[in-house]
Amino acid sequence: MADPVLSALHAPQSGAPHAVQLRGVWLRLGREVVLRGLDLDVPTGSGVTLLGENGAGKTTLLRLISSGLKPTRGEGRILGFDLRDGRAVRDGVHLMPVDAGLYPDLTGEENLNFALQMHALKGDAAAALQRVGLERAAARRVRFLSAGMRKRLALARAHLLARPITLIDEPFANLDEAGRQLTIDLLGDLAGRGVTLLIAAHEPHLARQVAPRALRLAAGILSEDDHGA
Template identity: 80%
Template sequence: MIRGEWEKTGHPTTDHSPLPTHRHALQLRDLWLRLGREVILRGVNLDVPVGDGLTLLGENGAGKTTLLRVLASGLRPTRGEGRVLGFDLRDGRAVRECVHLMPVDGGLYPDLTGEENLDFALQMHGQSGDAAGALRRVGLTRAATRRVRFLSAGMRKRLALARAHLLARPVTLVDEPFANLDEGGRELTLELLGDLAAQGVTLVIAAHEPHLARRVAPRAVRLVGGKVEDRGT
């Protein structure tokens, strides 16, 4: 495959030519990650156009969470190339300006209240927003003044979703959004993530419930042992 053909087809070339930086929210080329003696990601190639939704599939330990952390610049690749909206993954500050990662545990501050968590997130990103309205949207108005450490796992998940919706970063990475939620909570999650997708946000969702995740992120990539094994639509 000749240089430049990757830009035309949307698939990786085999000559490791420079990454194109237009039209794509995420671009990975032969990306590897080693932590200590263990290789976690093995030659990952991936393109996600701006505004698309991607579901990451795979068993526990396949590398889904690690890949999300790399995309959020929380981990630096051992080798290979990667870009987020044209910014090199090694430029952590630039990447963090356009990415929001919602980890499986929510990534909340346990000693702050629900409302304080949302206000702090807005301040950190230099944004203004209706924290009270976001709490009302996820059914947490009565829990707004309770410290997060005293909230149930499902309530913490709803709060983390409210924060992701409130921030609406151009690239939103979500790890197991349906865990610890009842049927109503899962439908609310789909509604909130669907709203983000409708705004043009690029979603990457790691989930063990592909039938749910693919309702808002239709394209699927399966990771097996840190490698992309197959792609689905």
């Protein structure tokens, strides 16, 4: 008899109630097994804080959900699309990596406009820069911006794109108190617009303000974390 859960994963899911569904996902990188039999359901429009020590696999899991990595075993659906359908998944997912993932030889404004162009979206890059306090840096190449300014620019891009699933790796790193509050405000606005958030962070007290459910990765295994500490 077919497994009803796996059968449901293969069924068409227009307007799927779950943004992310993983079943029995394993991932091996070289000789190292990074993820071990992960099951995960993330309802559409919800927020998840992903916890774990350095090297636990948080970044790897975010890359897998964004189709940057393919599972060694297991299966899943992202926004109703098969996990291995990279093009369909990438259209609905934005990953903000810990290093911001910006183009260093483009200016701040050019980075935002290029991101909009890649997603065939319209948006106001100048207003987005002003929102994060970077209007004076709009014409500066990213390579000349400080780590904190690059983080603010990456957050402006994530906010401007507002992809249905937004994955953010260490959003509070390299930011002062004002920058961290700005991050909470921007991510909170995305959550209020129905965006599904997955945030890998070492500051659960901050991340859980916008992504209240906490999951912990340890030894490649994912489990609920009721305390988020």
